Amino acid sequence: MWDSFKIGFKAYLQLEKSLSENSVEAYLRDINKLCFYLLANESSKSPQAIELKDLQAFVKYLANFGLSATSQARTISGIKGFYKYLLSENVIKTDPTALLELPKLKRNLPDILSFEEIEKIIAAIDLSKADGHRNKAILETLYSCGLRVSELINLKVSCLYLEEGFVRVIGKGDKERLVPIGEEAIRFIKYYLSQRRGHKIEKDFEDIVFLNNRGKTLSRVMIFLIIKDLTNKAGIKKTISPHTFRHSFATHLVEGGADLRAVQEMLGHESITTTEIYTHLDKHFLRTTLQEFHPAFKR
Numbered sequence: 001m002w003d004s005f006k007i008g009f010k011a012y013l014q015l016e017k018s019l020s021e022n023s024v025e026a027y028l029r030d031i032n033k034l035c036f037y038l039l040a041n042e043s044s045k046s047p048q049a050i051e052l053k054d055l056q057a058f059v060k061y062l063a064n065f066g067l068s069a070t071s072q073a074r075t076i077s078g079i080k081g082f083y084k085y086l087l088s089e090n091v092i093k094t095d096p097t098a099l100l101e102l103p104k105l106k107r108n109l110p111d112i113l114s115f116e117e118i119e120k121i122i123a124a125i126d127l128s129k130a131d132g133h134r135n136k137a138i139l140e141t142l143y144s145c146g147l148r149v150s151e152l153i154n155l156k157v158s159c160l161y162l163e164e165g166f167v168r169v170i171g172k173g174d175k176e177r178l179v180p181i182g183e184e185a186i187r188f189i190k191y192y193l194s195q196r197r198g199h200k201i202e203k204d205f206e207d208i209v210f211l212n213n214r215g216k217t218l219s220r221v222m223i224f225l226i227i228k229d230l231t232n233k234a235g236i237k238k239t240i241s242p243h244t245f246r247h248s249f250a251t252h253l254v255e256g257g258a259d260l261r262a263v264q265e266m267l268g269h270e271s272i273t274t275t276e277i278y279t280h281l282d283k284h285f286l287r288t289t290l291q292e293f294h295p296a297f298k299r
Helices: 003-016 021-040 052-064 069-088 115-123 132-145 149-153 183-196 220-233 242-255 260-267 272-279 283-293
Strands: 166-170 176-180
Touching: 003 021, 003 069, 021 052, 021 069, 052 069, 115 132, 115 220, 115 242, 132 149, 132 166, 132 176, 132 183, 132 220, 132 242, 149 220, 149 242, 176 260, 220 242, 242 260
Parallel strands: none
Antiparallel strands: 166 176
C-alpha cells in the first residue's frame, strides 16, 4: 500500500523538485526505514493512517537503534518531505509531521584553511607533470569560486565567461547562478584548455572543463585524492577535502567584510541561515571588527 505513494513521491522529487539521483535515493531510504519499522512492529497502517504518536515512536526507535542525531534529523527531514508531498496531492488532510521535532544538533564550524595554507597546497603542484596545469586550474577554481565538488566536475566549457570574469554554475536542483572567477583560475583554465586540444576526448564529454586522462569526467573521489596528495606534500596536518576550499572561500569573504547576502548568492545557498554559519568566526576577528567599526570602541 506504500509502494504506489513511493513511486509518486519519486517522480515528484525528480520532475518537480529536480533533485539528483543521489538525493532522490536518500529520500526513499528514509521512507523505507519507516516502512521497515512498521513491518517490525506488525503494523499495517497506510500513509494516510499514520499519526504523530506513530512517528514519535519511530524517532525513539531510531535513537535506540543507535543512529546519530544528524542521521535522525536527516531521516525525519525525508519523512516530512514525503508528507508534504501527500498533502500537496490531497492524499491527506492534515500533516502528521507538522509537530514532529528534530533532534537538537551541535552546530560545528567547518574546518578551514588560511590563505597561506591554500597557497602552500597550490604551490605543491608539479607543473612539469601532464596533469599539473589541470590540477592547478582545479584548485584555483575551487577556491576562487567556492564551488561544490559536484559543481566543479560538471562545470561546462559553454558556461565559462572568462573574458567577463564569470562562470555559470549549475547547482543543487539544477539552479543556475553566476559566480565571479579569479584571475589565476582564468589563466590556468585557458592554458589547460589549450593543452587539451588534440588529445582524445570521449564523445559526450567535449563540453566538460576538467577531464581525466581517458577524456572523461573526473570523479568526486579523484578530486579528493588530488587534494589529499597535495595537502601531504605541503606538510599540512589538517583533514582536508574539496569542501574545505568552499568553506575557506566563504569564511575569507565574511572575514573580509563581504555582505552575507552576496556570499549566499555566490555559494548558491537557498536559505541565508545556512550561510550564517560563517559569521561564527574567531573572537579575535570579532573584536578587531568592533574596534574598527563600532563607535563605542573608538572612544
